[in-house]
Amino acid sequence: MSDAELPIFAEGLEKYFGSGDELVKAVDGIDLRIEAGEIFGFLGPNGAGKSTTIRMLTTLLKPTGGEARVAGFDIARQADDVRRNIGVALQDAAIDPLMTGTELLHLQAVLYGLPKNQHRKRAGELLERVGLTAAADRRVGTYSGGMRRRLDLALSLIHEPSVLFLDEPTTGLDPMSRISLWEEIRRLNNDGTTVLLTTQYLEEADHLAERIAIIDDGVIVRKGRPTELKAEVGCPTLFVSVPADAQECATEVLERFGEIRPSAEGSLGVGLTEGPGAVSAVIRQLDEAGVTVKNLELHEPSLDDVFAEATGHRLEGASEPGNPAGAE
Amino acid sequence: MTATTAVSRESHSAVPMRVSHLAQTWAMSKRAIFAMWRQPSLVVPSLVFPLFFIALGTSSFSRAINLPGFPEVDSYLDFALAGAIVQGVLFGSVTGATAMAIDIENGFFDRLLASPSTRTGILVGRLAGGMAYGAGQTAFFMVVLIPFGLTIKSGVIGALALIISGTLLALAVGALMSTMALRTGSSEAVQGSFPLLFIAIFFSSAFFPRETMTGIYGTLADYNPISYLVEGMRDLVIDGLTWSALMRALLIPALMAIATIALALRSLRKRLARS
Numbered sequence: 051m052s053d054a055e056l057p058i059f060a061e062g063l064e065k066y067f068g069s070g071d072e073l074v075k076a077v078d079g080i081d082l083r084i085e086a087g088e089i090f091g092f093l094g095p096n097g098a099g100k101s102t103t104i105r106m107l108t109t110l111l112k113p114t115g116g117e118a119r120v121a122g123f124d125i126a127r128q129a130d131d132v133r134r135n136i137g138v139a140l141q142d143a144a145i146d147p148l149m150t151g152t153e154l155l156h157l158q159a160v161l162y163g164l165p166k167n168q169h170r171k172r173a174g175e176l177l178e179r180v181g182l183t184a185a186a187d188r189r190v191g192t193y194s195g196g197m198r199r200r201l202d203l204a205l206s207l208i209h210e211p212s213v214l215f216l217d218e219p220t221t222g223l224d225p226m227s228r229i230s231l232w233e234e235i236r237r238l239n240n241d242g243t244t245v246l247l248t249t250q251y252l253e254e255a256d257h258l259a260e261r262i263a264i265i266d267d268g269v270i271v272r273k274g275r276p277t278e279l280k281a282e283v284g285c286p287t288l289f290v291s292v293p294a295d296a297q298e299c300a301t302e303v304l305e306r307f308g309e310i311r312p313s314a315e316g317s318l319g320v321g322l323t324e325g326p327g328a329v330s331a332v333i334r335q336l337d338e339a340g341v342t343v344k345n346l347e348l349h350e351p352s353l354d355d356v357f358a359e360a361t362g363h364r365l366e367g368a369s370e371p372g373n374p375a376g377a378e
Numbered sequence: 379m380t381a382t383t384a385v386s387r388e389s390h391s392a393v394p395m396r397v398s399h400l401a402q403t404w405a406m407s408k409r410a411i412f413a414m415w416r417q418p419s420l421v422v423p424s425l426v427f428p429l430f431f432i433a434l435g436t437s438s439f440s441r442a443i444n445l446p447g448f449p450e451v452d453s454y455l456d457f458a459l460a461g462a463i464v465q466g467v468l469f470g471s472v473t474g475a476t477a478m479a480i481d482i483e484n485g486f487f488d489r490l491l492a493s494p495s496t497r498t499g500i501l502v503g504r505l506a507g508g509m510a511y512g513a514g515q516t517a518f519f520m521v522v523l524i525p526f527g528l529t530i531k532s533g534v535i536g537a538l539a540l541i542i543s544g545t546l547l548a549l550a551v552g553a554l555m556s557t558m559a560l561r562t563g564s565s566e567a568v569q570g571s572f573p574l575l576f577i578a579i580f581f582s583s584a585f586f587p588r589e590t591m592t593g594i595y596g597t598l599a600d601y602n603p604i605s606y607l608v609e610g611m612r613d614l615v616i617d618g619l620t621w622s623a624l625m626r627a628l629l630i631p632a633l634m635a636i637a638t639i640a641l642a643l644r645s646l647r648k649r650l651a652r653s
Contacts, residue, residue: 108492130494138492144485148416149409160405161493163397189416205489 054119057213057244058084058107062116065102065268076102078268079116084246084261086212089239091259092248093353095365099268100248101141104217107246108138121213134162137206137214137243141221144202147191151182151201154190155208162209176204180234196227203234214238216247220254232258252353252365264357271360276353283351283359285321287311288332291345292318300341307332312358317345321355403499403506406490410507413477420476421511424469425518428462432523435585447589451616455528460611461584462519463540464604467512467547468575472568474508475555479565491650501560501646505552505639512548516541532619539619539627543611546631551575553638560645584608606630 053059060082067074077099084090092100105111107120109129118125121135145154155173164172177186180200190198199219206214216235220228235258239245249255255262256276264272264279272279285308292300297318304310304320307328313319322328326348336343349355358364414421436455443451451457478501481487490500520528520537530536559568581595582604591599599605610626617623 110488110491133492133494136492138489140485140488140492142485144489146409146413146481146486148413153409153412157405157409158493160401161397161490161495163401163494 053083054122056083056119057086057088057122058082058090058118058120058246060103060107060116060118063103063106063113063118064115065099065106065111066114075268077106077113080265080268080270082118082263084244086244087239087242088261089235089245089247089259091255091262092246092265093250093252093255093259093262093357093365094248094265095250098265100250100265101217102268103265104140104215104246104248108136108215109133121211134209135212137209137211139199139202139206139214139216139219141217145190145198145205148189150187150189151177151193151204152186154201154205158205158208164209172208176207179207180204181230194227196223196230199223199227199231200234203231207238211243213244213246216245218248218250220249220251228254250365252357256353262353264353264360266357266361272356279356280351280353283321283355285323286326286351287319287349287355288322288329289313289345289347289349290318290320290332290336290343291316292336292341292343296341299339300336303335303339303341304332306335311355312362312364314364322348397494399496399499402495403502406495406499406503407506407510410474410477410504411510414470414473414507414511417473420473421470424466424473425515427469428466428519429522431465431585432458432462432519436526442586445590447587449587449612449616452529453527455523455526456616457612458585459519459523459528459530459615460540460608461579463516463544463611464547464582464584464608465579466515466519467544468551468579469572470511470515471508471548471551471555472572472575474504474511474552475559476565476568478504478556479559479563479568482559482563483565497646497650498643501556501642504556505549505642508548508552509545512552513541513545515548516544528615530615531617532614532623536614536619539614539624540611543607543627543631546628546635547607550631550634550638553635553642557638557641557645560642560649563649578602578604582608603630603634607634 060080063077063080064075065077067076080103092103094100102111106113107118107125109125109132112126120132123131123135125132149157152173155176156169159169159172177183180203182197182200182204185193185197190201193201203219219235220231223231232254235245235247247258259276261273261275262279263270290300290304294316300318301310304318308321308323311319311321329348333343333346354364432455435458436453439454442448443454443457449457487500491497520530520540532539555568555571558571562568581598582602583599584604588596588599588605606626607630610623610630613620613623614627
């Protein structure tokens with residue numbers, strides 16, 4: 051498939067804010083080639099440039115430099131054509147709380163030019179699809195966070211877009227709501243929709259996306275299939291919690307078993323080059339050095355390790371041994 | 379989300395190349411109108427306070443109509459109707475513009491921009507909502523006050539002219555407030571303009587004729603376009619149907635609307651260019 055035919059293509063995409071000493075490079079030269087029918091995950095912490103990229107690709111923000119095509123149309127010169135062919139669910143589910151679910155879907159149908167005789171049927175189908183039929187005539191202000199997200203998704207699907215942009219679709223949702231939204235995204239993808247989603251959840255990127263791009267400080271630092279990226283990290287990470295006064299001594303011991311990896315405060319991480327078999331030797335040598343081990347956990351390579359290796363720091367809240375997948 | 383329904387793809391075509399901007403604008407207007415009525419806590423004050431002021435004025439200033447400089451009127455109620463309409467419409471217009479600022483704050487504005495909708499229609503929809511409310515307010519004040527002795531000397535035609543005048547004023551002030559909403563994107567900034575509108579009304583002939591005013595108060599009222607608008611509307615109530623009154627009641631808000639719509643469109647273009 052040529053670049054022009056890709057559902058999402060970007061080359062050297064940049065967005066700078068401010069100027070002079072106050073210049074902020076929110077997105078600094080991003081390249082993307084997303085294939086038709088793919089779920090592509092954009093993973094990164096808050097402020098990494100994920101939403102800015104989405105806003106540029108959905109024509110809400112003009113790029114400072116570079117070029118991008120979405121659904122075959124140039125985002126700068128053919129913005130209206132791009133808008134006709136994409137579905138967008140932005141961060142925080144921006145929905146008018148005074149309107150009902152049905153009214154919002156009808157409004158969306160008018161905005162996208164659907165024939166009037168299809169409005170009711172289409173709204174009914176989508177409400178049923180996202181499990182909101184019973185709440186269809188209630189004002190959105192009475193909806194829970196999960197219901198708002200589901201309605202947001204339904205709104206973005208009113209015109210059956212071939213490309214769907216989801217900006218942090220599950221942020222702030224409880225685990226059950228998150229999983230049900232994942233199922234819906236997978237179903238959509240099975241129907242042939244190309245999905246670009248941003249997330250700060252490692253687990254979401256790992257389970258949902260076929261390919262991911264890790265973004266930090268406006269730059270893509272890793273790109274590929276989650277399994278391949280994790281395999282590149284190689285060895286598992288051993289996290290050891292030791293008393294504060296023994297950290298220096300413990301670090302010296304751990305360095306004998308592999309490279310020190312970023313970890314949460316109060317914990318030390320080491321990539322075990324000889325694999326899980328080296329754990330007993332680590333414990334023995336720490337004991338011989340007089341270091342009391344408070345806690346010890348062995349993690350197979352995760353996307354957090356990929357992120358840590360690429361950026362030198364871990365995703366916020368993701369590095370604690372008790373929360374290896376970064377689920378919040 | 380356990381219920382799963384296959385959405386029939388074959389029954390829907392892709393988004394048409396030409397989407398009706400009229401239908402989009404009408405849909406956004408309806409949204410704006412419904413939004414007004416669904417926020418009674420915001421709407422009621424703009425209906426009740428002008429009536430409260432008029433009731434207070436009618437009971438307190440009933441003998442003021444005999445002061446030198448006061449026009450010949452049957453009651454202070456007839457004199458004060460125009461001021462009440464302007465007061466109500468001005469306050470009501472803040473509500474519509476605040477709703478637009480809230481749309482910007484909570485991202486709904488972006489949802490509209492991400493769709494192939496008409497950009498101007500987003501603004502026009504809001505203004506149309508404000509106009510409908512302004513018309514409703516004007517009619518409401520007249521209907522409520524007629525049983526209390528209100529007499530509109532220009533008759534039905536004059537009453538219709540008053541409704542049109544109130545509608546045009548709602549458009550003018552709505553566009554001005556929308557300019558602020560588009561420039562700041564802040565509902566607080568829009569609501570913060572409320573005292574300015576209050577001052578603009580008080581430094582006009584809304585509650586007393588300019589002939590009774592002296593000093594800086596009188597000078598400001600002389601320069602305030604609201605004075606001339608109110609006087610045009612008032613003359614329709616107390617003098618009858620004259621071309622002079624009709625022109626002032628309709629032309630002044632129409633000219634104000636042309637100027638403020640130009641400002642609002644400029645602010646919309648700037649906001650779109652910024653993004």
